Every structure is written in structure tokens, then in C-alpha cells.
Amino acid sequence: xxxxxxxxxxxxRIKSRSRFREALIVPELGGICGTILVFTFFLLTAHESGMxxxxxxxxxxxxxxxxxxxxxxxxxxxxxxxxxxxxGSMIGFAGMMIAIFSVNMGWxxxxxxxxxxxLCLATGALNGWICVRTGLPSFIVTLASLFILRGLTIFxxxxxxNKTIIGGIREAAxxxxxxxxxxxxxxxxxxxxxxxxxLIATFERGVxxxxxxxxxxxxxxxxxxxxxxxGHVLLTKTRFGNWIFASGGDAESxxxxxxPVDRVKIMMFMFTAFCATVFATCQVIEFGxxxxxxxxxxxxEAIIAVVIGGALLTGGYGSVLxxxxxxxxxxxxxxxxxxxxxxxxxxxxxxxxxxxxAVVLNTYIRRIITGEK
Amino acid sequence: MESHLTPLIQMKDIExxxxxxxxLAGVSVDVFAGECHCLLGDNGAGKSTFIKTMSGVYKPxxxxxxxxxxxxNFADPRDAISAGIATVHQHLAMIPLMSVSRNFFMGNxxxxxxxxxxxxxxxxxxxxxxxEMRRMxxxxxxxxxxxxxxxxxxxxxxxxxxxxxxxxxxxxLDEPTSALGVRQTANVLSTIDxxxxxxxxxxxxxxxxxxxxxVGDRFTVLNxxxxxxxxxxxxxxxxxxxxxxxxxxxxxALESSLGGTV
Numbered sequence: 001x002x003x004x005x006x007x008x009x010x011x012x013r014i015k016s017r018s019r020f021r022e023a024l025i026v027p028e029l030g031g032i033c034g035t036i037l038v039f040t041f042f043l044l045t046a047h048e049s050g051m052x053x054x055x056x057x058x059x060x061x062x063x064x065x066x067x068x069x070x071x072x073x074x075x076x077x078x079x080x081x082x083x084x085x086x087x088g089s090m091i092g093f094a095g096m097m098i099a100i101f102s103v104n105m106g107w108x109x110x111x112x113x114x115x116x117x118x119l120c121l122a123t124g125a126l127n128g129w130i131c132v133r134t135g136l137p138s139f140i141v142t143l144a145s146l147f148i149l150r151g152l153t154i155f156x157x158x159x160x161x162n163k164t165i166i167g168g169i170r171e172a173a174x175x176x177x178x179x180x181x182x183x184x185x186x187x188x189x190x191x192x193x194x195x196x197x198x199l200i201a202t203f204e205r206g207v208x209x210x211x212x213x214x215x216x217x218x219x220x221x222x223x224x225x226x227x228x229x230x231g232h233v234l235l236t237k238t239r240f241g242n243w244i245f246a247s248g249g250d251a252e253s254x255x256x257x258x259x260p261v262d263r264v265k266i267m268m269f270m271f272t273a274f275c276a277t278v279f280a281t282c283q284v285i286e287f288g289x290x291x292x293x294x295x296x297x298x299x300x301e302a303i304i305a306v307v308i309g310g311a312l313l314t315g316g317y318g319s320v321l322x323x324x325x326x327x328x329x330x331x332x333x334x335x336x337x338x339x340x341x342x343x344x345x346x347x348x349x350x351x352x353x354x355x356x357x358a359v360v361l362n363t364y365i366r367r368i369i370t371g372e373k
Numbered sequence: 374m375e376s377h378l379t380p381l382i383q384m385k386d387i388e389x390x391x392x393x394x395x396x397l398a399g400v401s402v403d404v405f406a407g408e409c410h411c412l413l414g415d416n417g418a419g420k421s422t423f424i425k426t427m428s429g430v431y432k433p434x435x436x437x438x439x440x441x442x443x444x445x446n447f448a449d450p451r452d453a454i455s456a457g458i459a460t461v462h463q464h465l466a467m468i469p470l471m472s473v474s475r476n477f478f479m480g481n482x483x484x485x486x487x488x489x490x491x492x493x494x495x496x497x498x499x500x501x502x503x504x505e506m507r508r509m510x511x512x513x514x515x516x517x518x519x520x521x522x523x524x525x526x527x528x529x530x531x532x533x534x535x536x537x538x539x540x541x542x543x544x545x546l547d548e549p550t551s552a553l554g555v556r557q558t559a560n561v562l563s564t565i566d567x568x569x570x571x572x573x574x575x576x577x578x579x580x581x582x583x584x585x586x587x588v589g590d591r592f593t594v595l596n597x598x599x600x601x602x603x604x605x606x607x608x609x610x611x612x613x614x615x616x617x618x619x620x621x622x623x624x625x626a627l628e629s630s631l632g633g634t635v
Binding site for chain 1: 451462464465466467468469470471475478479480481482484491492493495519521522
């Protein structure tokens with residue numbers, strides 16, 4: 001190795017690229033543009049409706065955080081080259097399991113929550129194991145789990161209680177040490193103080209007189225932020241993240257280079273299941289009940305948020321931050337239409353249109369990256 | 374590194390049978406450090422079976438493999454790789470959507486400890502990738518450039534540079550020039566030359582005599598699972614090599630018996 005590195009200048013094979021064009025090639029591009037667009041739109045049309053005061057911000061933040069939690073899981077799984085269509089059913093299933101364990105069977109809440117987590121992670125692992133073992137598309141395998149889990153979620157409460165909604169969870173969670181991790185609020189003291197100094201509005205009458213309208217940050221938002229940070233660091237800063245990209249980019253090449261592709265995929269299925277269960281737990285503790293129809297269509301909303309965030313449906317490319325922005329766009333638009341007084345069914349029209357735009361944009365970016373025609 | 378006395382790898386009378394099919398019927402090849410040994414043969418001559426035996430994918434039915442003077446018995450390709458035998462297949466094990474530096478270290482990611490956590494050391498990976506690629510004569514736009522934007526020849530070079538960086542002593546190149554244009558072929562051949570000068574033994578599989586003559590030190594011709602012969606550079610003309618490869622009269626006889634359908 002005595003040869004000194006020869007320095008070539010201006011290799012004609014390297015086309016020069018403008019800084020601007022370079023900056024365009026980030027997976028988050030769609031998400032960033034969309035976020036700016038959506039906020040500009042609602043600042044102009046709904047600023048007087050209370051959408052941007054403390055209570056309004058909390059309102060769309062909570063909805064966005066819900067989307068973010070499932071989007072992070074779906075994002076990492078999609079980059080690893082797989083889908084999970086059973087996310088929505090798993091949300092319903094996890095919530096129902098917590099309700100049955102804690103209310104019907106009278107277990108302590110923390111045991112109910114932990115057992116629900118174990119059940120869902122096992123289901124995720126089974127989904128992944130079937131996919132890597134049989135080589136079947138995860139689309140079909142998880143479509144099967146979508147129906148199986150949803151069916152069980154309706155069947156179990158009907159058999160046990162003769163109804164499809166089980167309440168009484170808030171009472172069961174009373175005094176439990178684990179429940180506040182999902183249903184509690186943080187920084188309540190700070191918000192109390194904000195109320196006292198007049199930074200945020202306080203209730204003027206009623207039992208809550210003098211209390212700030214927003215009395216803390218729900219744990220749901222904390223979970224969303226924590227999962228985003230975890231997912232982003234895992235994907236971009238660790239060896240495992242490189243394996244996720246590699247497994248989704250080309251499983252065969254990755255295997256030839258010594259990447260444990262099957263293990264990576266199964267673990268990502270489990271992570272998706274984990275995110276769905278976090279969502280479900282926060283939801284049942286907040287609502288105080290579990291319903292058999294909870295989480296309906298969530299799997300598609302998660303996938304749309306991820307695609308708006310710049311991930312390729314074919315795997316191997318994407319960003320957790322992008323997916324989080326996709327989820328933010330979702331939450332802001334869904335609640336913003338309400339604040340702006342627009343018929344809420346238009347939200348679905350919007351979803352369809354923005355999904356189409358995102359996919360077209362992603363295909364274009366992919367061509368720039370890979371130099372394909 | 375210049376040990377011309379013992380070959381890096383020596384394959385003696387290798388035979389490989391698949392059931393009743395005799396794929397290799399006695400092939401002997403040795404490779405010294407710093408030489409480019411070209412393995413020529415037409416399709417079906419047994420080149421692929423032979424390199425798979427050399428890289429530990431197949432166990433020979435009979436014959437002996439000596440690596441650095443010691444008899445070797447590879448249980449699987451991982452053994453061969455950790456011993457220092459790297460194979461760059463036509464299917465390159467590169468992921469187009471990932472950056473050059475992420476591809477370069479795929480499966481061998483450098484780690485940096487921060488507290489109890491281990492992180493991918495991007496700084497190190499990017500620096501090494503740029504250095505190694507420059508050494509091979511390829512100027513990247515940046516280490517984060519996607520492999521998909523590289524030409525076929527450049528991708529070959531990344532794969533070769535990666536194998537060399539991770540300690541290959543013997544580098545097996547499986548038809549690296551077969552799908553490339555003239556310019557790209559020239560680039561890959563010059564990469565082979567650079568690698569050889571670093572003291573690595575290169576096994577260059579091809580059926581293109583001109584590519585072989587351009588960089589080869591020795592030439593071994595395989596035909597119908599046997600070594601037809603080994604010649605040094607200067608001892609043989611391209612025409613003779615071509616004739617050996619085609620199997621001389623045998624092939625002509627076969628061709629006429631098939632009524633010119635081949």
C-alpha cells in the first residue's frame with residue numbers, strides 16, 4: 001500500500017449539481033413542504049377560530065401525536081421492506097385485552113397492560129416470522145391478521161359481556177403505578193404557573209375555576225416524541241439502522257454481506273406492534289373504555305403518513321422525521337378543518353389527494369437518487 | 374508481502390461431482406501474492422464450480438486446498454472470508470438506494486461508543502470510503518452519494534475496494550467485465566492492476582481473452598472440467614489462448630454433429 005492516492009480533478013463523470021437541487025434530495029422534502037403549506041393555510045383561514053391558542057394547539061397536537069406513534073413503527077417497517085396492515089386491528093385488540101384483563105378478570109392494571117404488550121409483540125413476531133419463513137408478501141400475511149385480530153376483538157367482549165364496548169377502565173386504573181405512564185400528564189406545575197402569570201387562559205367559572213385550560217402535556221405526546229427520537233437515532237445513527245436500510249433495499253445483497261435480514265424484519269414487525277400497543281394503551285386509559293371498532297383504518301393512515309414523509313413503498317428509503325411530519329400534517333388538517341368550519345368528510349378527500357402528490361414526488365426523488373431514467 | 378516461494382492458495386487436482394455429473398475432473402491452480410491469475414474457459418467449462426470450491430461454497434469431492442502452505446477445509450463461505458478469500462460476484466451485493474459509504478461498510482459497520490451506547494461511526498466510514506475510492510481512481514461527489522448513481526464499472530470498483538479494505542488476501546473476481554462497456558472495462562482492469570500491486574492475489578475469471586491479456590500474469594484454461602494448461606505472460610499468444618478455450622477440434626466436431634444449431 002505504498003501508492004499515494006492520486007488526486008483527480010474535475011472528473012467528467014461527476015455532473016455538477018446545484019446546491020438547491022442537492023437540498024431537494026432529502027426524504028423529508030415532501031413533509032417539510034406539506035407542513036409549511038398546511039400551517040400557512042390554517043394560519044390564514046382559521047387563526048380566529050382558536051386553533052392556535054393553548055387549547056387549540058393541544059387539540060391538534062394530541063391528534064398528531066396519535067398518528068406519529070403508529071407512523072414511526074410503520075416507517076421503520078416500510079424501510080425494512082415490509083408492511084403491517086394489522087396495526088389498526090391490533091390497536092382495537094390491545095385495548096380490548098387491557099379492558100378484559102383489568103375490568104372483567106379484575107387483574108391489576110399494570111399486569112393487564114404488560115400482558116397486552118406481550119400478546120401484541122408475540123403477534124407482531126408471528127407476523128414477521130411467517131413472512132420471512134414463507135417468503136409471502138407481508139401485505140397478504142398481515143391482511144390475514146387484520147381480520148383475525150378484529151374478529152377476536154369483537155367476539156371476546158360479546159361472549160364475555162354481551163356488548164362491544166367495555167368501560168370502567170379509569171376506575172380500574174385508579175392508583176396504579178403503570179397507568180399514568182400512558183394516561184398521565186407531565187409538567188402540570190409549569191402549566192399551572194403559565195396560567196397564574198396569564199401566559200395561557202384559565203377557566204373563569206365552574207369546578208376548575210382558576211385552573212389553566214391546558215393543565216399539562218399528555219403522556220401520549222411524550223410517547224410520540226420519545227418514539228420519534230428513538231426511531232430516528234436507531235435508523236440513522238446505529239449499525240442496526242444500516243441493516244434496516246439494507247434489508248429493505250435488497251434483501252439478497254444484504255444477506256450476502258452478512259446482514260441478519262430475517263432478524264431485522266421480525267424485530268421491525270415487533271416494533272410496529274409495540275407502537276400500536278402504546279397507542280391503544282394511551283387511548284383506553286384516556287377514554288376509560290375499550291371499543292371493538294377502535295383503530296379502524298389506522299393501518300392505512302399510518303402508511304399514508306409514512307409515504308407523505310418520503311419513504312418508498314418498495315422499501316430501503318425513508319425517514320422517521322419525515323413520517324413524523326406526515327403525521328403532523330394529518331393531525332393539523334383533520335382538526336384544522338373542524339376549526340375552519342369545513343365539512344369533516346372533506347378530510348378524506350384531502351388525504352387521497354395528498355397521498356397521490358406524495359407518491360408522485362417520491363418517485364421523482366427516487367429517480368434523482370438512483371439516476372434511473 | 375512478496376513471498377514467491379509458497380503460493381497464497383494452491384488447489385491440487387480438485388474434483389467435484391454432483392451426483393452422476395462430474396463438474397470438475399481434476400483442476401489445479403495456484404495463486405501467488407501480487408499476481409493476477411486469469412481463469413479462462415467457455416460456459417460450462419467449470420469456472421463457476423471451481424471458484425465456488427475456492428471460496429468455500431462447495432466442498433471438493435477430492436483434491437487438496439492449501440492456503441498459505443497449510444491444508445484448508447472450509448466449512449462455509451464465512452470461513453473462507455475470514456481466512457482472507459473474498460469473492461466479488463456478478464451480483465455485487467450493493468444496494469442502489471444506499472450511499473456508497475453505507476454500502477461499503479454494510480455488514481461490517483464501524484462502531485463508536487458514547488457512554489453505554491454504540492453508534493455507527495459515520496465520520497470514520499465516510500473518510501475511509503472517500504480515501505479508498507480515491508485510491509482506486511474514483512472521485513465521488515461525496516460519501517453520501519447513492520450507489521445507484523454509479524456506473525456498472527464504478528460499482529465493481531466499490532465492491533473490489535470493499536473486499537480489499539476488509540483484508541482480502543485472495544480476491545476472486547467473477548467475470549467483472551462481462552456486462553461493461555469499453556471505457557468501464559478499462560477502468561475495472563486498471564483497478565485490478567492497482568489491487569495486484571498492493572500484494573493481493575487476484576483470480577480473474579473471464580472468457581474474454583483480450584481482457585485477460587491486458588492484466589494477467591498467468592493464464593489457466595479450463596475445458597470440460599479439466600485444466601487444459603497454465604501459461605505465463607509472454608509464453609502464449611491470444612490466438613493460442615482462444616483456441617485452447619474453445620477446445621480446438623472437439624468443439625468444431627460437436628458443432629457439425631449438431632447441424633450448426635450452436
